[in-house]
Amino acid sequence: MAQDTEANAMTPLEQLAQLMGEYKDRTIDVPVPQKLIEQVSAEFRVLQTAQRQLMQSKNMIMLGQLMAGIAHEISTPIASINSNVNLFSRSLDRIKTILGSESIPEELREKRQMVQIVNALDKLNQSNQTACDRIVQMVQSIRSSARGDMAELREIDIHDELENALTLVHHELKRRINVIRKYGDIPKCSCFPNRLNSVFVNMLVNASQAIEGKGQISIETFKDGDTIKVKFTDTGQGIPPENIEKLFEPGFTTKPPDQGIGLGLAICKRIVMDEHHGKIEVESEVDKGTTFTITLPIKQ
């Protein structure tokens, strides 16, 4: 009787370990109860999921550090290039002024080739400036989503974080997805910016992956009482009703292995609900699309 009570106080894994210990030197078959096997299997699955979540979190931290390091390494050389491109433009403006000046010889001013060269250089430089602006914007987005000192509660503009997330997933959306911004008049909101940024990135990547070929993602923001709502609506394949409930369970995925291991939405839910005391809801219709609505309290 005392043994039974002791056995009941142990977890299924501990019970199995004890059974194995008792029989380890014997050659007889060990009769393990079916119920125990099921309990151990269930516990093993929980442990496996927890381990994957832990690995994912560790990977995310490592990835964040790596991204911050890369952004730092890029920011200095791109800063010089960006400055030089601007300087080049200033210098060309001076040359144009000199070429147009009355004080220089007529023959030099009329050298069409000279004017053409300056115009060509100006055009090339404008193209360099556009390319530079894109790199600078990307570096700034990576820095703001990966920097360690932003792992604290701050008053932020949700629209800035959405724009950062859009920059980070630009490669995923370009030429295929039309992004529609329906940004409302919303106040600043107290959040963990880098954590929220990863939720927004996740929402956009999921929406993009749900769309086969060309489609549309609309992002709507508005104030609702003491909260801010952020809605991500895609024109993708939609989610079957039987999968809706499992959507936020760790490990649930319908994507191919190279597109996810089913932890993205579980992590998003944790960030929105546990860290920001908000809500994350989903509405979907097969072949029409899906809307994820994130509700965040304005003050924490």
Next chain:
Amino acid sequence: MKDESEYNVLLLDDDPEVIAAISSLLALETKHNVLAFTSASEAFEAIETQEIDLAIVDFLMPGAMDGIEFLIALKKRQPYSIRMILTGYADKVNAIKAINEVGLYKYLEKPWDNEELLQIIREGLERRALLRRLTDQLGGSIPL
């Protein structure tokens, strides 16, 4: 107020490309005398002999002395110099240290905007000139 060409602007960054970019900008748009260094120890030697009106310094640098230590040394020797940090690595701890210990005028992040940088330099040098005038009028030092 000093003539533009009389202002000494010190640049300190271990990245020669940054030095080249800002030196060229100042050469094109101003008449300031630019003193550029890629190591804090070389810059440290310069402040022993030359008056610095404005210093733009990166804080993460290899070698025995980093940017913040250099600016602390500059503040000690030339308290009326205008001291600025230009960095690619936004670090809150170092930023607070810089503001508290260096008496920082501006904390700028790379990539910088040329027009904004020129404006900040202009305003910094105006402040420097004002401090100098006040010091002369009061016939001694003024608390900073």
